[in-house]
Amino acid sequence: MKSAAVVPLAPxxxxxxxxxxxxSxxxxxxxDFVFGVPGGAIEPLYNAMAVSMRRGGLRPVVARHEAGAAFMADGYARETGKIGVCVATSGPGATNLITGVACAYDNKVPMLVITGQPSLPVFGKGALQESxxxxxxxxxxxxxxxxxxTLVSHVDQLETKLVQALMRASQPPHGPVHLSIPLDLMRSPVEQRLSPQSLQALLRKPSLIDEDMVHSLFTSLQASRKVALIVGGDCGEAIDAITHxxxxxxxxxxxxxxxxxxxNPHHxxxxxxxxxxxxxSAQDALNDDVDLILAIGTSLGEWTSGAWSQSVLNSKLIHIDAMDEHLRHSPxxxxxxxxRIRTVFERLLDMMHIEQESLGMPWSPTDFKHTKHNAVTLREPEKVHSDATPIKPQRLMVELSKRLPPTTRFLADAGNATAWAIHYLESRNNRRLGLVPPYGGSQDLAANRAWHGERRHDHAGWLRVLMDFAPMGWAIGAAVGVARGKPDCPVVCITGDGSYLMNGQEITVAAQEGxxxxxxxxxxxxxxxxxxxxxLAGAEQVAFELPTVNYALMAEAMGVRGHVIESPDDFNQLDMAEILNRPGPTLLDIRIDAEEVPPMSLRMQTLEGSV
Structure with a gap:
C-alpha cells in the first residue's frame, strides 16, 4: 500500500x-468544457463561465437537448480521463438529463451533474419548474x-458538498454525482477554504491492493500450465501491463x-x-484445456460473460477487479x-522478473515471429469482401477499418451498429509488440520493455461501445464530447437511422464547434x-418500420456535408483526406442491406430464457 497523499494546508x-x-x-x-443547455435557474453558472472563458479558462458547449449534453460529458470523460461536466436548469431541464446520467452510472463514467432550482424562499409556492x-x-x-x-440548501454547504461529490465521482466505483443548487444560493457570496492543490490531492486515485491475494495469485500462476485472460472494459490504464x-x-x-x-486486434x-x-475463436480459447481463466476489470454481466457462460463462471476463474459489485457476480x-488493476499487474510483473532473475534466467520477450497466429474467427467472412449493392454491413465495417487512420476514435451506438462494430470493425494500428505486420517489417521489441510506470491516458481505446444500460443515440452526443476533448483525432460515430432520428440534432453542435x-x-x-x-424469435413483425429518409439532404439543410453511400465503390468517390482535414462534421448516409442479420444470437438466447 502506498502512503496517503498529503493535503496541503489551505490558505x-x-x-x-x-x-x-x-x-474555479x-x-x-x-x-476545459461544460456541456449543457442554459436556463434561468442556472444563469449565474453561465455568467461565471463567461468570465472564465475570457481569461482562457473553461467554456460552455451548448447541446440541443439535455440528454445530448450528458452523452457529450460522458464522451469527454472517457477520452480525457477528466470528470465530465453537464448542467441544466430546473424541472424538465433536469429530467431530460436523467437518461444520460443513468447511462454514465451503469457504465461507471465520472461525471459532475449540476442542476438549478428556483430560489429557496419560493419553494412550495408553485414556482415555475420547481423541482x-x-x-x-x-x-x-x-x-x-x-x-x-444532494440539494444544497445553504450556501455554507456548497464547498463541502462540491468536494464530496468530486471525490465520489473520481474514486472507484466511478460514476455521476449530482448537485441541485437554488438560484439565490448560486448568486450568493461564499468563503473558499480549499486551495486547488488541496483539491487535486484529495482526488488522487488510491493504489490499494490486497497483497496477500496477489501473492496467492502468483502462486496459482506458478502451478498452472496454461492460462487465458478475459480483458474487460475497466482495464484502460492497465492495458500495457496486462499485455506485457x-x-x-x-x-x-x-x-x-x-x-x-x-x-490491438492484430496481436x-x-x-x-x-x-x-x-x-x-474467443470461446475456443477459453475452452482450450486451460488451467486458469483470469477475468480482469469486468462486471461479468450478460454481455461480458457470454450470457453467464459456464465455460467462464466455474472453478478455473480468478476474478481481478477494483469493485466489490463486480466481484459479487462471480461467487x-x-x-x-x-x-486497482494497474497496481495488481505491476506487482505481478515485479514478482515474475524477480523470480526469473533469481533463477539466473533474465526475461527476454517472446519471439513472436515464430509464434503461430490463430486468426480471430469471423462470422460469414465471405461477406466482408462482397461488392453487392446495397452494401453489406460486414463490408462497411471493413471499409471504415481500412480508410480511417490509426488515431481514429470509433463510437458504436446501441442496436445493430454495436453488433456489427464489435464483430467486424478493426483498428489499423499495428505498431505494438506482438503484431503480425501485414506488409512486412520488423517488430519493435524494445517498445514494450519500458512497461513499468507507463501511464495510459486513453482509458477507453479506439472503439467505445456501451454495456448493460445502453440508450439509443448515446454515440451521437458522446462523439461530440470525444472530439471536443481530443480535437486533433478523427472521430467516427456509427449509428442507426432510428438512433439518428432520436438524437441527430446534436450534429449541429459538431458543426458549430468545428x-x-x-x-x-x-x-x-x-x-x-x-x-x-x-x-429470429418468431414473433409478430410489427412496429419496426421507419420512413425512408435521405439523411445526406437533412445534413445539408443543417450546414453539414452529406454523402449517400450505396456500394463499396461509392467510398472511392469520397475525398477522405479532405474530410479528415476539414473542420466540421461529415455525414455518410449508408444504404445497407436490410436483410443481413447482425451477430446477436447471444441476446436472443437471453430473451428466450435459455440461459
Whole structure:
C-alpha cells in the first residue's frame, strides 16, 4: 500500500461568488468544457463561465437537448480521463438529463451533474419548474442513478458538498454525482477554504491492493500450465501491463465487447471478443484445456460473460477487479483479487522478473515471429469482401477499418451498429509488440520493455461501445464530447437511422464547434435490432418500420456535408483526406442491406430464457 497523499494546508479563506467557486474548482481539475443547455435557474453558472472563458479558462458547449449534453460529458470523460461536466436548469431541464446520467452510472463514467432550482424562499409556492421536494422532485429521481446526490440548501454547504461529490465521482466505483443548487444560493457570496492543490490531492486515485491475494495469485500462476485472460472494459490504464503479462506467460487473451478498443486486434495472442457479437475463436480459447481463466476489470454481466457462460463462471476463474459489485457476480470463482488493476499487474510483473532473475534466467520477450497466429474467427467472412449493392454491413465495417487512420476514435451506438462494430470493425494500428505486420517489417521489441510506470491516458481505446444500460443515440452526443476533448483525432460515430432520428440534432453542435466527426448512418428504414429480433424469435413483425429518409439532404439543410453511400465503390468517390482535414462534421448516409442479420444470437438466447 502506498502512503496517503498529503493535503496541503489551505490558505486563508477568500470570499467569491458561489458560481465562481464552482468554476474555479473545475479549472483546478483541468476541465476545459461544460456541456449543457442554459436556463434561468442556472444563469449565474453561465455568467461565471463567461468570465472564465475570457481569461482562457473553461467554456460552455451548448447541446440541443439535455440528454445530448450528458452523452457529450460522458464522451469527454472517457477520452480525457477528466470528470465530465453537464448542467441544466430546473424541472424538465433536469429530467431530460436523467437518461444520460443513468447511462454514465451503469457504465461507471465520472461525471459532475449540476442542476438549478428556483430560489429557496419560493419553494412550495408553485414556482415555475420547481423541482425540489415540494415540486417535481428531481433530487429524488437522481438518487437512483448517481453515486452522490444532494440539494444544497445553504450556501455554507456548497464547498463541502462540491468536494464530496468530486471525490465520489473520481474514486472507484466511478460514476455521476449530482448537485441541485437554488438560484439565490448560486448568486450568493461564499468563503473558499480549499486551495486547488488541496483539491487535486484529495482526488488522487488510491493504489490499494490486497497483497496477500496477489501473492496467492502468483502462486496459482506458478502451478498452472496454461492460462487465458478475459480483458474487460475497466482495464484502460492497465492495458500495457496486462499485455506485457500475457506476453511473458504466453497466454491467449480475449476481450469483452467494451474492451475491444483497448487492444490491438492484430496481436498474435489475441483470440477475439467474448460475449455479445463475439467470435467463436474467443470461446475456443477459453475452452482450450486451460488451467486458469483470469477475468480482469469486468462486471461479468450478460454481455461480458457470454450470457453467464459456464465455460467462464466455474472453478478455473480468478476474478481481478477494483469493485466489490463486480466481484459479487462471480461467487463460484476460485479466487477474488481486489485492488486497482494497474497496481495488481505491476506487482505481478515485479514478482515474475524477480523470480526469473533469481533463477539466473533474465526475461527476454517472446519471439513472436515464430509464434503461430490463430486468426480471430469471423462470422460469414465471405461477406466482408462482397461488392453487392446495397452494401453489406460486414463490408462497411471493413471499409471504415481500412480508410480511417490509426488515431481514429470509433463510437458504436446501441442496436445493430454495436453488433456489427464489435464483430467486424478493426483498428489499423499495428505498431505494438506482438503484431503480425501485414506488409512486412520488423517488430519493435524494445517498445514494450519500458512497461513499468507507463501511464495510459486513453482509458477507453479506439472503439467505445456501451454495456448493460445502453440508450439509443448515446454515440451521437458522446462523439461530440470525444472530439471536443481530443480535437486533433478523427472521430467516427456509427449509428442507426432510428438512433439518428432520436438524437441527430446534436450534429449541429459538431458543426458549430468545428469538430471533425464523421457520422455514419446505417440506413435500413427500420429499427433493425427490433426487426431481426422479431424474426429470429418468431414473433409478430410489427412496429419496426421507419420512413425512408435521405439523411445526406437533412445534413445539408443543417450546414453539414452529406454523402449517400450505396456500394463499396461509392467510398472511392469520397475525398477522405479532405474530410479528415476539414473542420466540421461529415455525414455518410449508408444504404445497407436490410436483410443481413447482425451477430446477436447471444441476446436472443437471453430473451428466450435459455440461459
Amino acid at each position: 486563508a479563506p477568500v470570499t467569491v461568488g458561489a458560481a465562481s467557486l464552482i468554476v 474548482y473545475l479549472e483546478a481539475l483541468g476541465v 425540489a421536494c415540494t415540486g417535481i422532485n428531481t433530487v429524488g429521481m437522481f438518487g437512483h442513478c448517481t453515486r452522490y446526490n 503479462f500475457a506476453e511473458m506467460t504466453n497466454s491467449s487473451f480475449v476481450t469483452t465487447p467494451d474492451a475491444k478498443g483497448l487492444i 498474435v495472442l489475441y483470440r477475439g471478443v467474448f460475449g455479445f457479437a463475439g467470435h467463436s 463460484m470463482a476460485r479466487q477474488h483479487v481486489r485492488g 469538430l471533425t466527426v464523421i457520422f455514419v448512418i446505417l440506413n435500413d428504414s427500420a429499427l433493425g435490432m427490433v426487426k431481426h429480433g422479431q424474426r
